Amino acid sequence: MKTQLIFLGAPGSGKGTQAAWLVKEKGLSHLSTGDLLREEVAKGTELGKKVSEIMSSGNLVDDDTVMELLKNNCDLANHSYIFDGYPRNIEQVKVLDDKFLKSVSYHCLYFKVDTDKLVRRITARRVCSNCNSIYNVISLPPKQEGVCDSCGESALMQRKDDTEEVVKNRIEVFLKTMVPVLEYYQEKNALTEINASNDVEEVRKDLVSALEKRKILS
Numbered sequence: 001m002k003t004q005l006i007f008l009g010a011p012g013s014g015k016g017t018q019a020a021w022l023v024k025e026k027g028l029s030h031l032s033t034g035d036l037l038r039e040e041v042a043k044g045t046e047l048g049k050k051v052s053e054i055m056s057s058g059n060l061v062d063d064d065t066v067m068e069l070l071k072n073n074c075d076l077a078n079h080s081y082i083f084d085g086y087p088r089n090i091e092q093v094k095v096l097d098d099k100f101l102k103s104v105s106y107h108c109l110y111f112k113v114d115t116d117k118l119v120r121r122i123t124a125r126r127v128c129s130n131c132n133s134i135y136n137v138i139s140l141p142p143k144q145e146g147v148c149d150s151c152g153e154s155a156l157m158q159r160k161d162d163t164e165e166v167v168k169n170r171i172e173v174f175l176k177t178m179v180p181v182l183e184y185y186q187e188k189n190a191l192t193e194i195n196a197s198n199d200v201e202e203v204r205k206d207l208v209s210a211l212e213k214r215k216i217l218s
């Protein structure tokens with residue numbers, strides 16, 4: 001069984017950008033519960049209708065719904081996943097350990113950034129609604145305004161929950177629920193902290209060296 005990675009970090013910590021790089025360059029698979037939920041909303045499914053308002057406010061969707069979605073989209077035997085956005089609280093950690101990652105080798109990376117910096121970063125974030133590529137109008141703009149470098153569509157947009165008010169709520173929710181999660185993984189000696197206030201390249205170097213040290217990447 002392959003080693004699984006769990007990426008922890010507040011919204012805007014850059015974990016999605018780093019995950020995308022590992023997928024492209026190292027063949028890992030990205031499993032983002034936020035992306036899966038947004039797909040359900042976009043498709044207008046029953047589940048999507050149920051979670052749409054909760055997501056727009058920046059609050060968390062209930063644990064059972066997210067767990068079900070994860071179960072339907074997870075094939076641990078054949079993939080090295082990067083779990084992104086899951087687990088979000090200590091209850092989800094227990095579910096992940098008991099139901100998904102029992103006797104599976106895994107490691108967590110915590111992308112740590114100051115709150116002020118996070119708010120500035122997220123409100124400048126743009127996402128391609130066609131292929132999910134991530135940009136930042138200040139630090140990582142697309143070559144042509146509004147157009148995605150990866151797929152060429154004029155589909156760059158600001159996520160509904162990336163406005164300042166909602167972002168502050170999402171960060172608050174994150175910090176409140178993450179403390180016991182970080183303590184849990186720390187105690188298991190399964191956590192590496194990355195200084196994610198640095199620029200993208202530097203964070204990538206620290207990430208790769210942490211993964212090499214643990215012999216997860218060679």
Ligand code: AMP
Pocket residue numbers: 011033034035037054055056058059060061062063066084085086087088092161170
């Ligand atoms: P993200 O893209 O990870 O920032 O997630 C966007 C939104 O989706 C969050 O603000 C939550 O409303 C919801 N969400 C994503 N992952 C989870 C999760 N593991 N548990 C509960 N809600 C989630």
